[in-house]
Amino acid sequence: KCYIVPALNLAICWKHFLNSYSYSYILFESQSAGNLLDFNLLGLLREYTPEIICCNSLFFNLNNSGPATYSLNNSYKFISYLTGLIEGDGTIIVPKTERSYKGKLYYPSIQIVFHLKDLPLALLIQKNLGFGSLIRKKGVNAYTLNINDKNGILKLVNLLNGNMRTPKTxxxxxxxxxxxxxxxxxxxxxxxxxxxxxxxxxxxSGMIESDGHFSVRTTMSGKYPKIECKFELSQRKKDHLGYNNEKFLADIAEFLNVSLKNIRENTPHPQYRLRTLNLESNLILVNYLNEYPLFGAKFLDLSNWTEILNLFNPKFKYSKENIDKVLILKSEMNDKRTIFTWNHLNKFYNLDY
Structure with a gap:
């Protein structure tokens, strides 16, 4: 099935519920009608954005005191993808004191931030894990998947432990x-x-899902238009604990056969940036993402980006038809995208214990 979700309207009122079995449902209500939604295939209705979805389902049993045991063939892609996603857009919070000055107990939590348009992906990851609360962040276009109950924390720790590549470890x-x-x-x-x-x-692919960016540069002046497909990924030089991010970014740069640059050096938070600038590096990235795909809205941007990239061949002609096609594809990318299809989520990885 193919589900299409136009731009989200946050003014709609809603209600929700989840059952405790292997399928999850949400009931959305507008002023006119309620609609029941089956998330087994993760359809998302037009102009509905819930504020919070709590996941009550447990789809597996795990010994909390030992490492995670899972089917390598069915789960290693999900675990590595999730780890990259958390190392890019996740936060691991450990309380420094047991209680607040008012006596309130503090608990650890692991949080993953999703852009508003990636709600279907966030819901599917939550459902696959079987724990966590998805909360709309006030004042920003984002949801947070928050894991703070004991069982969820222990299970996620076991999934991440030994699979991380950044100082977030x-x-x-x-x-x-x-x-x-x-x-x-x-x-x-x-x-x-x-x-x-x-x-x-x-x-x-999980890291790119959180922090990667696909862009197309078009210059129409001159005898021949100039068209460039670029991918870039940047990170602060040092994380909030003071650890340097150079090593894992250098590994990514080496894999893509590009250079790692220093940028924003005169700002409070200088960064490292890697960027593809040639066809060879772009094709390395495309081949990798064909094997380990993206699943958020960024998958759609990659599809447009790749279609433009595929035009660059010896037979490419700078005809008006081809140039118009490039400009149309570019106009549908990133912040300019208004229509989202989610049929690619049918190929999402399963976590099978």
Missing amino acids: YSLYNLIDWLNIKNPNLNLTKLPLKTDALKNDAWL
């Missing part, structure tokens, strides 16, 4: 220390950073 280590102190019987072990080749799993 030190935040995971802090969380493991906190869990071991609270329950010494857990005896959780801190596993090292993953060093396998990037081409072997979906980690990079």
Whole structure:
């Protein structure tokens, strides 16, 4: 099935519920009617954006005191993809004190931020995990998938441990220390950073999902129009704990055969940036993403970007027809996109314990 979601209207009122079985449903109400939505295939109705969705379903059993056990063939892509997504747009929060000055208990949490337009992806990841609350962030176009219950935290720690590639793993280590102190019987072990080749799993696609950007530059002046397809990914040089992000970004740059540059050096938060500037690097990226695809709205931008890239061949002619096609495809990308199709989510990875 193919589901089309035009631009979201936040003024619609709604209600929701989830059942406790393997399929999840949400009831949305407008002023005129209610509609029942089956998320088994994850359809999303026009102009409805829920404020919070709580997931009550549990689709697996896991020993909380040991490493995760899963079917390698069915789950390794999901786990590596999710890890890259969390290392890009996730936060691991570990309380520094047990209680607030008012006596309120503090608990750890793991949060993943999704752009508003990526709500279908957020819902599918939540459903696949079987835990977490999806909350609309006030004042910004984003949802947060928040995991803070004990079982969810332990299961997610076991999924991330040993699969991370960035300094964010030190935040995971802090969380493991906190869990071991609270329950010494857990005896959780801190596993090292993953060093396998990037081409072997979906980690990079998760990182690109969160922080990558596809763009097309068109210059119409001169005898021949100039058309450039570029991908870039940038990160702060140092994260909030002071750890340097150069190593994992250099690995990505090496994989794509591009340079890692220093940018914004005179600002409070200088950055590293890698950018594809030639056909060879772009094709490396396309081949990788064919094997380990994107699943958010960025998948649609990549599709347009790739279609433009495929025009660059020895037989390409700078005809008006071809130029118009490039300009139309460009006009539908990134912030200019108003229509979203989600049939690609039918190929999303499953987490099978």
